Structure formats: C-alpha cells, structure tokens
Amino acid sequence: MKASKEPLWTKDFTVVSVINFFVMLVFYLLIVIISAYAVDELQASTSQAGLATGIFIIGALIGRLATGSIIDSFGKRKILFLGLSLFILTSLLYYIEAGITFLFITRLLHGIALGIASTATGTLIAAIIPASRKGEGIGYYSMSTTLATAIGPFLGLYLTQIASYTAIFSFCLALSIISFTGALAVRTKEPEPSRTADAKREAFSLSRLIEPKALPIAVVVLVTGFAYSSVLSYINFFAKEIGLVEAASFFFIVYAVSVLASRPFTGRLMDSKGENHIMYPAFVAYGLGLLLLSAAGTSMVLLLAGVLIGLGFGNMQSTTQAIAIKSTVPQRMGLATSTFFIFLDAGLGFGPYALGLIIPSTGYRTLYASLGVLMLLMIAGYYFLHGNKSKARTAH
Known part of the structure; x- marks a missing residue:
C-alpha cells in the first residue's frame, strides 16, 4: 500500500x-470563432469557413505523427519547447489579413504546433506520474483538456460579443507565451535515447509512426470521438431547431462539471479494479446520453444528456489514454500517446464532415439516436478489442 502514497x-x-x-483552451476557443471570422473578415464561403475550422485538425494529426516517432529519441522537454515555440510563432500569423488561403496555411501550421506540443505534454505526464497511480494521474491530467473543451467554446462565444477578433488573437497569444514560460520550470529525467542503429533500421517502418500495441484501444477512441464530434459541431444547430439555445450554451459547462465530479473516483477505481470497471458503465452512460439528447424537448433533458455524455465520453478519454500508455514499454510511451491522439483527432476532425453529409436526410434527432445505439453496440466492440484481454492483465 505504500506505493499508493507516492506523490502525484x-x-x-x-x-x-x-x-x-x-x-x-486556445484550440477550442478558436475552433468556435474561426468560421465566423473567415466569413465576417475575409468574406469566405460557408464551405471555406468549415475548411478553416477543420484544417487545424489535419495539422494536429501531422504534428502528432511526426512527434510520436521522434519524441523518445530527442527528449520530451526539447520537443515541448519546439512545439510551444511554434505555437507562439503561428499565433502571430493570425494578425496578418492576407485572404482565406493564408488563413488555411496559418490554421494548418498552428495545428501542427498543437500536435507537437500536446503530444509532448501527454508523454511528459505519463513519465511524471508514479506507476501505481497511473490511472488516477492521467484522469486528473486529462481534466485539463476536459476543462478546455468546456471553457474554450464558452469563452470564445462570449469574447466575440465584447471584443474584436484582434483582441481575441492577442488573448490566445498571451496564453501561448505563458505556456512557454511555464515550461522553463519543468524538470524531468529523460530515459536513455534510442540507439541510432535502431532508429535507422526502423526508418521506413509503420511502427515508427504508430504504436501497434495501442491500436486496439485507438480504434475504440476513433469511434467514440467520431460520435462526440456530432455534439461538438452540431449541438448549437440542433438547439436552434428545438428552441433551446440558452440551455445549449451551458451544455459544455454541465459536461465539464460531470467529468470533474466523477474523475477522482474513476481514476482510483481504474488503478484498483481495472479499466473494465470504468469502460462498460461509461459506454452505457454515453449511449443513453446521446439517446436522451435525441429526444430533448426541454432544458432539463438537454442538460441531463450533457451530464450522461460527460460521465461516458469524458471518462472514456482519460481511461483509454491510460490503457494506450500501459499497453507498451516505457521507451515507446511517446508513440502510444501520439497514436491515441491521432485516432482521437481523426474521429473529432473528420466526424463533422462525414456526419454533415447525412444530416440533410436524417435530421439531428435521428443522428443522435443512431449514434446512441452505436455506442451501446460498441460495448461488444470494446470487449473483443481490449476488454476480454484486460481481465488477465488486472489479475496479474
């Protein structure tokens, strides 16, 4: 029991x-305002505005793919500084109004910087957390992302009402500079870098970009992220359709409170009982939350759906990240972290485009109901991909 007292x-x-x-926070704040900025300031079409939002995710994917393969040999701290330096430089590009094509380039480069920086923070945190508290530690750490997903959109929409786009970009730049300054205080022990011969031998191998052992859980992350993209992208459109715009503005706040309240409990439960004790109930909560959302007609029902989706997807995020990291050796934790985020970003980034194609024929209610059923069916998918193997691991 002494191990559980290791400081977190x-x-x-x-x-x-x-x-x-x-x-x-910068990512989620900009994702809700950039399409309006493209239309208002650069006279972009709706489809161009959508691309300005989504191309950032493509950049993040590129950044994660590139970083996952080099972070363990170059050092986590160096990669963090590289990512944050690029994050500051690309934030400056928003001040230049040179047309929609330049905005696409800015968003792509900014996304690459985010992919590098967030892979570095995720890998650093995995190395910092004591092994005996891995589930609990990653649970607390991923609350930083959960809070950002709630506060970012809320703040972005609020700031557009009281400030200019230039002021919003300045706020994002300030946060980027504070992050870089904070990184100077980070001190972690780096493992021995990988041998050059090994690196050369693996130069053209897929395992240099993706951690194969993390792939089964990454597939689960892809599907759950795909479903959540429907909430991120279309909750406001759905709320307008059903006349619950005011309640929808608090949806992500309720979602975040739900995750924050449950995370300390779920993290410790994972460390003591294993991930299946979190994942199976989370699939049920997530599925029911989406079904409830599809049937929403009052503010109370809409916000209750937010609570259930928070208990479901919110806790899945931290648990699946911990599973990905635990699935491999310490020397490939960076690659496992990168693999996790690549699949999460792919689900969140490409989901809106795919779902946007079917919404005209299904409508929002049918969309959310279908995704709710999909999440309940994914209980079986998770069982075959990982759940049935985790019993043996936790019994070890």
Missing part, C-alpha cells in the same frame, strides 16, 4: 497540466 501533485505534474490546459 508534484510541481512538474501541475505545470505540465496547466500548459496543456492553456494550449487546448
């Missing part, structure tokens, strides 16, 4: 979590 809230753990919060 160290200076490094706190600083890296705050850096991740600021970086992700």
Whole structure:
C-alpha cells in the first residue's frame, strides 16, 4: 500500500497540466470563432469557413505523427519547447489579413504546433506520474483538456460579443507565451535515447509512426470521438431547431462539471479494479446520453444528456489514454500517446464532415439516436478489442 502514497501533485505534474490546459483552451476557443471570422473578415464561403475550422485538425494529426516517432529519441522537454515555440510563432500569423488561403496555411501550421506540443505534454505526464497511480494521474491530467473543451467554446462565444477578433488573437497569444514560460520550470529525467542503429533500421517502418500495441484501444477512441464530434459541431444547430439555445450554451459547462465530479473516483477505481470497471458503465452512460439528447424537448433533458455524455465520453478519454500508455514499454510511451491522439483527432476532425453529409436526410434527432445505439453496440466492440484481454492483465 505504500506505493499508493507516492506523490502525484508534484510541481512538474501541475505545470505540465496547466500548459496543456492553456494550449487546448486556445484550440477550442478558436475552433468556435474561426468560421465566423473567415466569413465576417475575409468574406469566405460557408464551405471555406468549415475548411478553416477543420484544417487545424489535419495539422494536429501531422504534428502528432511526426512527434510520436521522434519524441523518445530527442527528449520530451526539447520537443515541448519546439512545439510551444511554434505555437507562439503561428499565433502571430493570425494578425496578418492576407485572404482565406493564408488563413488555411496559418490554421494548418498552428495545428501542427498543437500536435507537437500536446503530444509532448501527454508523454511528459505519463513519465511524471508514479506507476501505481497511473490511472488516477492521467484522469486528473486529462481534466485539463476536459476543462478546455468546456471553457474554450464558452469563452470564445462570449469574447466575440465584447471584443474584436484582434483582441481575441492577442488573448490566445498571451496564453501561448505563458505556456512557454511555464515550461522553463519543468524538470524531468529523460530515459536513455534510442540507439541510432535502431532508429535507422526502423526508418521506413509503420511502427515508427504508430504504436501497434495501442491500436486496439485507438480504434475504440476513433469511434467514440467520431460520435462526440456530432455534439461538438452540431449541438448549437440542433438547439436552434428545438428552441433551446440558452440551455445549449451551458451544455459544455454541465459536461465539464460531470467529468470533474466523477474523475477522482474513476481514476482510483481504474488503478484498483481495472479499466473494465470504468469502460462498460461509461459506454452505457454515453449511449443513453446521446439517446436522451435525441429526444430533448426541454432544458432539463438537454442538460441531463450533457451530464450522461460527460460521465461516458469524458471518462472514456482519460481511461483509454491510460490503457494506450500501459499497453507498451516505457521507451515507446511517446508513440502510444501520439497514436491515441491521432485516432482521437481523426474521429473529432473528420466526424463533422462525414456526419454533415447525412444530416440533410436524417435530421439531428435521428443522428443522435443512431449514434446512441452505436455506442451501446460498441460495448461488444470494446470487449473483443481490449476488454476480454484486460481481465488477465488486472489479475496479474
């Protein structure tokens, strides 16, 4: 039991979590305002505005793919500084109004910077957390992303009402500079870098970009992220359709409170009982939340759906990240973290485009109901991909 008393809230753990919060806050804040900026300031078409939003995710994917393969040999701290430096430089590009094509380039480069920085923070945190508290630690750390997903959109929509786009970009730049300054205080032991010969031998191997052992859980992450993209992208359109716009503005706040309230309990439960004790109930909560959302007609029902989706998807995010990291050797934790986020970003990034094609024929209610059923069916998918193997691991 002594192992459970290993300190978790160290200076490094706190600083890296705050850096991740600021970086992700900038991401989620800009994702809700950039399409309006493209239309208002650059006279972009609706489809161009959508591309300005989504191309950032493509950049993040590129950044994660590139980083996952080099982070363990170059060093986590160096990669973090590289990512945050690029994050500051690309934030400056928003001040240049040079047409929609330049905005596409800015968004792509900014996304690459985010992919590098967030892979570095995720890998650093995995190295900082004591092994005996991995589930609990990653649960607390991923709350920084959960808070950003709630506060970012809320703040972005609020700031557009009281400030200019230039002022909003300045706010994002300030957060980026604070993050870089905070990184100077991070001190972690780096493992021995990979041997050059090994690196050369694997140069053209897929395992240099993806951690194969993390792939089964990454597939689960892809599907759950795909479903959640429907909430991120279309909740406001759905709310307008059913006359619940005011309630919808609090949806992500309720979602975040739900995750924050349950995360300390679920993290410890994972460490003591194993991930299946979190994942199976989370699939049920997530599925029921989406079904409830599809049937929403009052503010109470809409917000209750937010609570259930938070208990479901919110806790899945941290649990699946911990599973991905635990699935491999310490030397490939960076690659496992990168693999996890690549699949999460792919689900969140490409989901809106795919779902947007079917919404005209299904409508929002049918869409959410179908995704709710899909999440309940994914209980079987998770069982075959990982759940049936985890019993043996936790019994070890």
